[in-house]
Amino acid sequence: MEPKLQTIVERYKAGQSTLVGVLQEITQGYGYLPQEVLHETSRATEVPVSLFYSLATFYKSFRLQPIGKKHVCVCVGTACHVRGAPKVVDVLERELAVKAGDTTPDGNFTLETVNCIGACAMGPLVTVNGEYHGNMDQKKTSKLLAEVKDSL
Amino acid sequence: MKLKPEDLASLRERSAPTARVRGGTAAGEGEFHLLTCAGTGCVSNHSLKLLTTLREEVAQQGLGDRVRVVPTGCNGFCANGPIVVVKPDDTFYQFLKPEDVPELVAEHLRSGKPVQRLMYSPADGEPVIPRMHDIPFFGKQKLIALSNRGLINPEDIEEYIAVGGYQALAKALTALEPGDIISTVKDSGLRGRGGAGFPTGRKWELARAVPGDEKYIICNGDEGDPGAFMDRSIVESDPHCVLEGMAIGARAIGASQGFIYIRAEYPLALERLMRAIEQAREYGLLGEDILGTGFDFDITISKGAGAFVCGEETSLIGSLEGLLPEPRVRPPYPAQSGYQGKPTNINNVETWANVPHIINRGAAWYAGIGTATSKGTKVFSLVGKIKNTGLVEVPMGISLREIVFDIGGGIPDGKKFKAVQTGGPSGGCLPESLLDLPVDYESLSKAGSIMGSGGMIVMDEETCMVEVARYFLSFTQEESCGKCPPCREGTWHMMKILEGITQGKGQEGDIELLEKLAVLVKDTALCGLGNTAPNPVLTTIHHFRNEYEAHIRDKRCPSGVCKALIRYLILEDKCTGCMACAKNCPVACIAGERKQLHVIDQAACIKCGMCKSVCKFDAVRIQ
Numbered sequence: 076m077e078p079k080l081q082t083i084v085e086r087y088k089a090g091q092s093t094l095v096g097v098l099q100e101i102t103q104g105y106g107y108l109p110q111e112v113l114h115e116t117s118r119a120t121e122v123p124v125s126l127f128y129s130l131a132t133f134y135k136s137f138r139l140q141p142i143g144k145k146h147v148c149v150c151v152g153t154a155c156h157v158r159g160a161p162k163v164v165d166v167l168e169r170e171l172a173v174k175a176g177d178t179t180p181d182g183n184f185t186l187e188t189v190n191c192i193g194a195c196a197m198g199p200l201v202t203v204n205g206e207y208h209g210n211m212d213q214k215k216t217s218k219l220l221a222e223v224k225d226s227l
Numbered sequence: 228m229k230l231k232p233e234d235l236a237s238l239r240e241r242s243a244p245t246a247r248v249r250g251g252t253a254a255g256e257g258e259f260h261l262l263t264c265a266g267t268g269c270v271s272n273h274s275l276k277l278l279t280t281l282r283e284e285v286a287q288q289g290l291g292d293r294v295r296v297v298p299t300g301c302n303g304f305c306a307n308g309p310i311v312v313v314k315p316d317d318t319f320y321q322f323l324k325p326e327d328v329p330e331l332v333a334e335h336l337r338s339g340k341p342v343q344r345l346m347y348s349p350a351d352g353e354p355v356i357p358r359m360h361d362i363p364f365f366g367k368q369k370l371i372a373l374s375n376r377g378l379i380n381p382e383d384i385e386e387y388i389a390v391g392g393y394q395a396l397a398k399a400l401t402a403l404e405p406g407d408i409i410s411t412v413k414d415s416g417l418r419g420r421g422g423a424g425f426p427t428g429r430k431w432e433l434a435r436a437v438p439g440d441e442k443y444i445i446c447n448g449d450e451g452d453p454g455a456f457m458d459r460s461i462v463e464s465d466p467h468c469v470l471e472g473m474a475i476g477a478r479a480i481g482a483s484q485g486f487i488y489i490r491a492e493y494p495l496a497l498e499r500l501m502r503a504i505e506q507a508r509e510y511g512l513l514g515e516d517i518l519g520t521g522f523d524f525d526i527t528i529s530k531g532a533g534a535f536v537c538g539e540e541t542s543l544i545g546s547l548e549g550l551l552p553e554p555r556v557r558p559p560y561p562a563q564s565g566y567q568g569k570p571t572n573i574n575n576v577e578t579w580a581n582v583p584h585i586i587n588r589g590a591a592w593y594a595g596i597g598t599a600t601s602k603g604t605k606v607f608s609l610v611g612k613i614k615n616t617g618l619v620e621v622p623m624g625i626s627l628r629e630i631v632f633d634i635g636g637g638i639p640d641g642k643k644f645k646a647v648q649t650g651g652p653s654g655g656c657l658p659e660s661l662l663d664l665p666v667d668y669e670s671l672s673k674a675g676s677i678m679g680s681g682g683m684i685v686m687d688e689e690t691c692m693v694e695v696a697r698y699f700l701s702f703t704q705e706e707s708c709g710k711c712p713p714c715r716e717g718t719w720h721m722m723k724i725l726e727g728i729t730q731g732k733g734q735e736g737d738i739e740l741l742e743k744l745a746v747l748v749k750d751t752a753l754c755g756l757g758n759t760a761p762n763p764v765l766t767t768i769h770h771f772r773n774e775y776e777a778h779i780r781d782k783r784c785p786s787g788v789c790k791a792l793i794r795y796l797i798l799e800d801k802c803t804g805c806m807a808c809a810k811n812c813p814v815a816c817i818a819g820e821r822k823q824l825h826v827i828d829q830a831a832c833i834k835c836g837m838c839k840s841v842c843k844f845d846a847v848r849i850q
Contacts, residue, residue: 093549095532133551133708135533136491153454153651153684154610156698162836169813169835190535190702192492193456194271195610196305196617207271213837214811 079104084119098137107138143178143185145223148202152191155198163199166216183227229511231519232397242389249378251315259294259336262377264310266301266463267495274309280325284332294336300464302377304364306616312359319359320345364615367634371604372580373620376464381499384506387467393512395583399475400520408479414590416602421447421575422679424668433562434480434572442482443566446473447543447575448489451535452651455682457606458576460618462496466503472579475586477524480572485526488543535706539754540573553710554754577606597623601667612687614639628662631685642687650679652699653759655766675766691788692771693778697725699763714757717748731791733779787849790834794850797825801846808838
């Protein structure tokens with residue numbers, strides 16, 4: 076077992092974290108929840124792997140697939156929605172040829188939506204690897220995507 | 228340094244000069260504080276770069292000894308960020324860029340001549356309003372929970388202490404018995420700010436009355452309502468006031484451990500909270516033997532993993548325990564059996580933030596603000612199709628019209644107001660005829676909406692109310708935990724009917740069926756999520772039935788939103804043949820020569836709206 080996983084498991088066994096905490100720590104260490112890691116954790120903690128999957132698929136912040144090099148996230152909170160976020164999602168889905176929630180086959184882009192990041196004054200809002208881009212429309216989105224593609 | 232009550236007082240005395248500059252009473256003495264907004268909104272507008280530039284420029288112009296650059300939490304006027312407020316004179320600067328900084332520092336701080344071109348003006352051509360408190364956006368607000376917003380550095384506990392922080396805790400620990408604290412909160416009339424509005428003092432009393440040595444208190448910061456950021460702003464601008472409120476609550480109910488459950492989508496709030504807890508421990512304001520009084524209380528942060536249902540208190544407890552956040556049947560209420568089966572009291576961020584102020588200033592003062600049944604103030608995030616997007620705190624009883632038009636400045640681009648939505652996915656859309664409704668728990672509920680946690684989304688004539696209802700239902704449907712069938716199945720069927728209507732497949736009887744399902748889901752769902760999920764549908768049917776009928780009978784979307792029911796057309800008298808639309812059309816379905824009328828091939832058009840957004844001559848219309 077990898078040392079970093081060992082630590083996570085030990086913290087759980089010592090009562091210092093919860094099952095959700097274990098998944099959050101694995102995500103922090105690996106970037107996502109790799110299948111073999113979940114199985115290994117299940118054996119080491121004697122918690123059924125089904126329970127880990129049940130939690131992992133319930134909460135939005137967990138992912139079972141690795142994330143693309145560029146994480147493009149569109150805020151679809153109500154404020155962004157009424158200001159045109161659906162059109163921004165359309166542009167990205169069309170130009171990346173993936174649906175929101177998926178990663179491009181080359182692993183370069185993961186496109187996701189989020190239900191409000193609380194920067195409503197700048198909506199519609201797109202984040203690329205955590206960097207904010209506000210007041211987006213179709214044209215600006217298309218331009219932003221081209222720039223991000225160039226930077227790869 | 229573990230403080231005693233007397234140390235707290237002397238620390239405050241030592242910081243008196245800072246408090247005087249911030250309070251505006253040190254005018255003319257030559258010392259300036261530049262309060263620079265570093266909340267999420269302004270940070271996304273690059274205010275951190277501005278902060279560095281300000282510091283460098285102040286040093287370079289040799290003003291380091293009398294000018295302080297202070298990063299603060301959200302100022303509230305997000306639409307005009309990045310924002311700097313100069314104290315003590317209260318000058319408000321907006322839309323600042325690093326290149327504005329040398330002029331600002333030289334003119335205002337060195338020569339004493341404030342820079343007019345960087346100030347706020349209500350409209351083009353109108354004279355500027357130099358002082359922040361004279362700007363209408365701020366004028367009608369009344370700050371309690373947000374009283375330190377934009378005024379102190381949230382990462383420095385001594386600034387909080389300078390403006391009176393932790394005085395209420397000292398009072399609660401040295402001068403008040405738990406019963407006194409509870410009766411003060413009860414008499415103040417404070418009700419839960421998370422949505423349901425249960426009387427806070429009563430809740431504490433219940434938790435206190437349950438026997439047991441081990442009790443918990445929880446701060447619910449899982450602000451899942453899309454379009455709402457009240458709690459985030461409070462935590463980002465004044466984290467210590469939440470900690471102080473919790474410590475007072477812990478003393479009242481007899482808890483020694485607390486949790487703050489905060490959304491993972493709020494990294495800045497999380498960071499500030501962590502720092503605040505560390506500092507509070509260092510100063511002996513959290514942990515063992517607080518202020519030397521023998522009272523022990525500590526707080527652990529738990530990061531949410533992303534599930535709207537966690538806002539429901541029993542789900543949140545499940546999530547804290549590391550399990551699936553499925554709501555539990557109540558009773559037993561958390562006050563009897565909560566975290567790990569122990570008596571637990573949950574309040575949300577804004578509720579906790581009110582507590583220190585109530586203890587400091589007394590129940591009568593708080594109860595003197597607001598209406599007969601809704602006391603104090605409420606924080607709203609005023610967003611959507613509104614000029615002054617931002618965070619506002621208003622006295623209960625103020626009308627929606629005052630919030631939307633006086634504070635919010637009305638609808639931008641000359642568009643017409645259509646509705647205001649309160650309470651997020653659990654609330655409703657209220658039309659123009661209800662704009663004079665006073666904002667209090669009962670009035671909003673009577674109108675079919677709810678107070679909610681404070682999201683207030685303004686919609687204009689270009690917002691389709693059927694589509695908005697579909698949006699909210701798709702949200703609640705996706706976030707339904709799946710435990711009880713009315714919510715799991717009911718919201719799904721309602722969403723499918725709404726999807727059909729927006730796609731032009733609506734049938735006679737759909738409205739009635741939606742109403743029937745809505746009532747069923749409301750009455751039979753297990754928790755608040757399901758009980759309130761139909762509200763957006765019911766209120767839009769009630770107030771905007773004609774829009775539903777237009778979609779169903781005429782296959783027409785009056786607001787020009789629903790793709791299946793609209794066409795994009797280029798107007799002959801407006802098209803100049805500039806070719807912008809043709810060049811930008813992603814499916815190349817626009818034909819036309821330079822300086823000739825362009826035409827959209829309707830069969831190939833995917834209705835993405837790109838042509839309309841790039842046309843500079845307003846020649847693209849939606850039919």
